[in-house]
Amino acid sequence: MSPGRATTRPVVVAPPHRPRPRVxxxxxxxxxLNAALGLVGAPVEVTVVDRDNYHGFWPLLYQVATAGLGPDDIAHPVRAIFAGHQNITVRLGLVTSVDVDERHVELDHGELLPYDYLILAVGSSTSDFGIPGVFEHAFPLKSLPEAVRLRNHILTVFERADADRSAIPDGLLTIVLAGGGPTGVEMAGALSELIGTNLALDFRHLDVTSARVVLVEATDHLLGGFSERSQHEALTTLRNKGVEVLLNAPLAKVTEHGVTLADGREITTRTVVWTAGVxxxxxxxxxxGEKRRNGTVVVLPDLSLPGHPEVFAIGDLAGSVDKRENALPQLAQVAIQGGRHAARAVRSRLAGKATRTFRYHDHGIMATIGRQSAVAELPGGLTLRGSLGWMAWLAVHLVFLVGFRNRLVVLVNWAWNYVTWDRASRVILDDIHRV
Ligand SMILES: Cc1cc2nc3c(=O)[nH]c(=O)nc-3n(C[C@H](O)[C@H](O)[C@H](O)COP(=O)(O)OP(=O)(O)OC[C@H]3O[C@@H](n4cnc5c(N)ncnc54)[C@H](O)[C@@H]3O)c2cc1C
Structure with a gap:
């Protein structure tokens, strides 16, 4: 068309550009993860921020610490999860502040991420319950680097003992696990198997029967929240495996050389694993706004922050409650369902509809006590124990593990371990001289 010539075609005026709401x-x-998956294809631009570039499957963390699995078997890159989803962007960064008035979060490298809706799902951290020495001397177990560090340490103390037996009476081969919840019980069972099989063969000149696994628990039972029968089963199974279980034994102090219990008893050790406080x-x-005693954020029934309907807190961060106003436990299912709920709530707000109350559907609880032994308490009063419970535990963990490769690798590892008793990841990834 030549310049200046009039056209008879109608002029199409583009509508003013309205950026899509940012979540x-x-x-x-x-x-x-589940909040983001719930917003795939929604008319929003989603940015998922995490300090790590992977999604971690914490229920299997103890298997990394006890050389049953490698760290990347239970982690999946976040970018890979969202690669095919156009409205989801991933950002690596530690969120250092949240400005709910200006509506942005700040990352450690200085970047500001403005939002229209914010979903906070940063989980939990370790609490020392005010016990002196926990942060300085105990090994926490809440992240992959912590699990690898613990594995390095356990393998290294056996190396040290093999080279110089004189430190064994001073607790070099004593491992104290603080906390008789599912992580402490699972860790105790796995450790006794690691020591009794692989390490006994690896260190054939060392008398590994002198190694001790001591599980100390402040209350009079293991596996709080489980039925008495399951608690009893866990206690008997662990004792049969040679684990020393001390009940009614709150910790008073942790030092470089061991632990002191509240009744004054002392256990000399270089390895204290802290699984107790969250x-x-x-x-x-x-x-x-208000926080609960364990630091969780008090939320409204739809999981939004009081006074901030555009901000949601979910999972371990949120002090959400059930119908009877009882605090929901810090469990994967609570977080998964909370994430899906928050995504639905954002979609409702976008559509100008009211949000709904979050209702948690209890799928049960389970803990493995070692090879062919687990307790699974399912809704409706159904309880599976022993081998059946163990198979249910294996199946549920495989189903919820993210990534086909991870599932396959874990399945192969477990099958290998089942047939050969070999916990194959006995690799020290650290400077041995530091222990
Ligand atoms: C050792 C262990 C064993 C467990 N076993 C079980 C079990 O058997 N069954 C069960 O149901 N539950 C179990 N849990 C609890 C379960 O893992 C949690 O309830 C669940 O992970 C909570 O989900 P979440 O999304 O709130 O937090 P998480 O899954 O912990 O995710 C929080 C995410 O936030 C990121 N993050 C944290 N702070 C920041 C920040 N400032 N900036 C950016 N990113 C940040 C973290 O890197 C992480 O990816 C276990 C937990 C642990 C530690």
Whole structure:
């Protein structure tokens, strides 16, 4: 068309550009991942931020610490999960502040991420319950680097003992596990198997029967929250495996050389594993509003923050409650369902509809006590124990593990371990001289 010539075609005026609402999801754990998946294809631009570039499957963390699995068997890159989803962007970064008035979060490298909706799913952190020495001397077990560090340490103390037996009477081969919840019980069972099979063969000149696994628990039972029968089964099974279980034994102090119990008893050790205390991620302290005793954020029934209908807190960070106002446990299912709920709530808000109350559907609880032994308490009073419970435990963990490769690798590892008793990841990935 020549310049200046009039046209008879109608002029199409583009509508003013309206950017799509921005949703920022902090945390790509169980809650954040499911919130993001619930917003795939929604008319929003989602940014998922995490300090790590992977989604971690924490229920199997103890298997990394006990050389049953490698760290990347239970982790999946977040970018790979969302690669095919156009409206989801991934950002690696530690969120250091949240400004709910200006509606942005700040990352450690200085980037500001503005939002229209914010879903906070940063999980929990370790609490020392005020016990002196826990942070300085005990090994926590809440992340992959922590699990690898613990594995390095356990393997290294056996190396040290093999080279110089004189330190064995001073507790070099004593491992104290603090906390008789599912992680402490699972860890105790797996450790006794690791020591009794692989390490006994690896260190054939060492008398590994001198190694001790001691599980100390403050209350009079293991597996709080489970039925008495399951608690009893866990206790008997662990004792049969040679684990020393001390009940009614709260810790008073942890030092470089061991632990002191509240009744004055002392256990000399270089290895204290802290599985007991959990509190909300410290990011909770930066948010306005009330917090519960364990630091979790008090939320409204739809999981939004009081006074901030555009901000949601889910999973371990949130102090959400059930119909009877009882606090929901810090479990993967609570986070998964909370994430899906938050995504639905954002979609409702976008459509100008009211949000619904979050209702948690209890899928039961389970814990493995070692090879062919687990307790699974399912809804409707159905309880599976022993081999049946163990098979249910294996199946559920495989189903919820993210990524086909991870599932396959874990399945092959477990099958290998079942047939050969070989916990194959007995690799020290650290400078041995530091122990
Ligand atoms: C050792 C262990 C064993 C467990 N076993 C079981 C079990 O058998 N069954 C069960 O149901 N539950 C179990 N749990 C609990 C379960 O893992 C949690 O309830 C669940 O992970 C909570 O999900 P979430 O999304 O709230 O937090 P998480 O899954 O922990 O995810 C939080 C995410 O936020 C990221 N993040 C944290 N802070 C920041 C920040 N400032 N900036 C950016 N990113 C951040 C983290 O990197 C992480 O990816 C276990 C937990 C642990 C530690």
């Amino acid at each position: 920022v999801i902090v945390g790509s754990g169980f809650g954040g 509190r909300a991620n410290p990011l909770a302290d930066l948010l306005p």
